[in-house]
Amino acid sequence: MPDNLSAIFDTILDYADEEAAGTSNGQASTSNNRKRHHSKKHQRAVTLLRSFAQLNEQKEEISFQELAQSFIDDWDVSNSKSISIQQLSQLLNLPHIQGVLWSAQEISAGRFAPQLPDVPFEVDEDDGVAVKIVRIVRRGEPLGATIKCERGKVYVARIMANGVADRSGCIQDGDRVLEVNGVTVADKEPREIVKLLDNCDNGIITFKLIPAEVNQKLKQKKSSHRYVRAFFDYDPWQDRRHPCPEAAISFRAGDILEILDEKDQYWWQTRKIGFGALARRKESHDDDRREDSKKVGLVPSEWLQCQSENPDSFDSSDDFQTFLESHRERFYEGVFRWRNKKKRLRVVVLLGAPGVGRNEIRRQFFKVFADRFTNAIPHTSRPPRPNETDGVNYYFTSRAEMERMIERKEMLEYGEFRDNLYGTALKSVRRASEKGTVLLTPHPLAIENIRTWEFAPIVIFVQPPEFGEFKHTREVYRAQTTRSHSAASSSNISQNTAATSARAFSDTEIRQIIENSAQMEQKYRGVCDAMIRNVDLDTTMNELTGLIYQLESKPTWMPTKWLSDIGE
Numbered sequence: 253m254p255d256n257l258s259a260i261f262d263t264i265l266d267y268a269d270e271e272a273a274g275t276s277n278g279q280a281s282t283s284n285n286r287k288r289h290h291s292k293k294h295q296r297a298v299t300l301l302r303s304f305a306q307l308n309e310q311k312e313e314i315s316f317q318e319l320a321q322s323f324i325d326d327w328d329v330s331n332s333k334s335i336s337i338q339q340l341s342q343l344l345n346l347p348h349i350q351g352v353l354w355s356a357q358e359i360s361a362g363r364f365a366p367q368l369p370d371v372p373f374e375v376d377e378d379d380g381v382a383v384k385i386v387r388i389v390r391r392g393e394p395l396g397a398t399i400k401c402e403r404g405k406v407y408v409a410r411i412m413a414n415g416v417a418d419r420s421g422c423i424q425d426g427d428r429v430l431e432v433n434g435v436t437v438a439d440k441e442p443r444e445i446v447k448l449l450d451n452c453d454n455g456i457i458t459f460k461l462i463p464a465e466v467n468q469k470l471k472q473k474k475s476s477h478r479y480v481r482a483f484f485d486y487d488p489w490q491d492r493r494h495p496c497p498e499a500a501i502s503f504r505a506g507d508i509l510e511i512l513d514e515k516d517q518y519w520w521q522t523r524k525i526g527f528g529a530l531a532r533r534k535e536s537h538d539d540d541r542r543e544d545s546k547k548v549g550l551v552p553s554e555w556l557q558c559q560s561e562n563p564d565s566f567d568s569s570d571d572f573q574t575f576l577e578s579h580r581e582r583f584y585e586g587v588f589r590w591r592n593k594k595k596r597l598r599v600v601v602l603l604g605a606p607g608v609g610r611n612e613i614r615r616q617f618f619k620v621f622a623d624r625f626t627n628a629i630p631h632t633s634r635p636p637r638p639n640e641t642d643g644v645n646y647y648f649t650s651r652a653e654m655e656r657m658i659e660r661k662e663m664l665e666y667g668e669f670r671d672n673l674y675g676t677a678l679k680s681v682r683r684a685s686e687k688g689t690v691l692l693t694p695h696p697l698a699i700e701n702i703r704t705w706e707f708a709p710i711v712i713f714v715q716p717p718e719f720g721e722f723k724h725t726r727e728v729y730r731a732q733t734t735r736s737h738s739a740a741s742s743s744n745i746s747q748n749t750a751a752t753s754a755r756a757f758s759d760t761e762i763r764q765i766i767e768n769s770a771q772m773e774q775k776y777r778g779v780c781d782a783m784i785r786n787v788d789l790d791t792t793m794n795e796l797t798g799l800i801y802q803l804e805s806k807p808t809w810m811p812t813k814w815l816s817d818i819g820e
């Protein structure tokens with residue numbers, strides 16, 4: 253890193269130090285009050301950034317871009333008031349600074365491009381045809397381009413965003429390939445050409461190309477950059493429409509995808525960020541997963557998905573456009589990263605197959621964190637029992653009134669049991685939200701009623717453990733609760749206050765729960781923000797508490813359609 257750049261960082265950080273110590277208005281600071289004012293997170297960021305600024309002292313390889321992203325996230329979460337930190341955050345986000353960070357990382361890792369031999373001076377035999385000779389060095393990375401063969405001629409079909417070919421800036425869609433490493437490609441099969449590309453010496457590929465005529469309109473059309481959440485699973489090897497599965501990526505419902513290029517109506521160039529609301533770019537330090545998160549691949553566009561589902565049912569393209577509008581966000585949902593700066597409470601929703609333990613978890617939360625988590629009191633049309641109080645056990649309401657509420661879509665969910673209506677009203681969720689974090693375990697079909705900015709729900713899918721663990725943990729818990737239940741009974745504690753024994757499960761029931769859970773996960777994974785496996789209750793409680801904390805405080809992916817309501 254050039255000395256003057258590290259000096260700039262150093263100066264900014266010194267200002268940030270002073271601001272953190274409350275001396276930005278020019279007062280002198282003492283080292284003691286500096287220390288006092290420093291948050292741990294801030295100190296860590298400063299230390300790491302200083303180590304970045306002194307690049308020449310680095311022994312091990314560091315991804316500076318990841319580091320910079322983690323500072324930005326940390327500062328966002330801590331909502332730093334420091335102007336220097338805010339400026340630094342903006343600075344680190346600039347594309348050219350990101351470029352410098354990337355280069356610094358490559359250079360510090362000693363990844364220099366090898367010396368390229370001189371480009372040979374050639375005159376093409378085909379008189380009057382302009383050719384270009386392009387040399388590309390790819391170090392273990394795929395070329396990032398696909399080819400197509402048309403009537404014996406070979407063309408560059410697509411350049412993948414951020415791939416080696418794209419970064420070279422020398423090859424473009426539509427270029428006609430004449431030679432690869434001195435071998436003529438005309439009349440060759442695509443797999444023979446792929447072989448030629450693989451057999452390059454020292455990662456250097458030389459192309460002889462006839463440049464495509466540049467379509468100015470296309471060139472001007474900017475590549476998009478946006479994020480979506482997928483609502484379906486995708487395996488390119490099972491997709492017969494895919495022109496080149498090798499140049500694709502697979503994903504599952506609930507994965508966040510970064511769309512880098514959607515100029516092609518059928519295939520989007522996409523990178524996978526990860527699953528759920530907390531998915532983060534290049535988060536992993538595991539090499540394989542890092543590679544995976546870097547790979548750009550072609551996935552079907554929303555248009556292609558819609559068209560494939562209804563291939564013949566449209567007479568005109570206008571009809572199809574109308575259909576497309578009505579199916580918008582059916583396959584992909586636009587998302588953005590939202591920072592909960594105002595620390596607003598979000599409704600927590602536990603989804604899961606019956607028997608997996610959602611209600612037990614909810615009971616435990618109300619018991620252990622009684623001052624934080626609240627329940628939305630349900631409505632019923634049945635008359636109160638002697639020990640029941642209106643507004644405590646239920647809101648006792650007439651059947652006619654409940655029917656009106658259903659009709660006016662004021663219910664989150666409802667059902668009928670022994671000729672009486674039961675259900676949870678949206679206004680009860682609103683009322684409960686004033687007291688704390690509402691924890692709900694609704695039927696999955698009710699999710700769409702609550703998936704709005706007003707409730708900004710955190711949806712967590714509760715998975716069962718595998719068969720053996722399910723059986724063991726449930727038996728242990730049942731034995732425990734049975735013991736405390738009989739102890740309470742024999743010491744004359746009323747049956748109402750005594751713990752009730754947990755239920756027993758047969759092997760068939762356990763298998764059924766595991767199977768139902770897999771089916772339900774498949775169907776609703778797309779709307780889930782996170783997953784948790786309910787093995788033993790203590791671990792589940794600990795993990796879930798941590799997960800909810802993260803989902804409330806860290807930046808999370810939210811539907812862009814909520815943006816208009818946010819107004820923050």
Ligand SMILES: Nc1ncnc2c1ncn2[C@@H]1O[C@H](COP(=O)(O)OP(=O)(O)OP(=O)(O)O)[C@@H](O)[C@H]1O
Pocket residue numbers: 604605606607608609610611612613725726727729730753754755756786787788789792
């Ligand atoms: N982690 C766990 N370890 C041991 N037992 C558990 C655990 N989670 C739940 N249980 C027990 O499993 C049984 C079923 O749990 P629970 O009633 O909460 O399931 P549910 O998912 O709410 O299903 P349903 O909708 O059928 O009530 C209960 O007896 C509960 O005590």
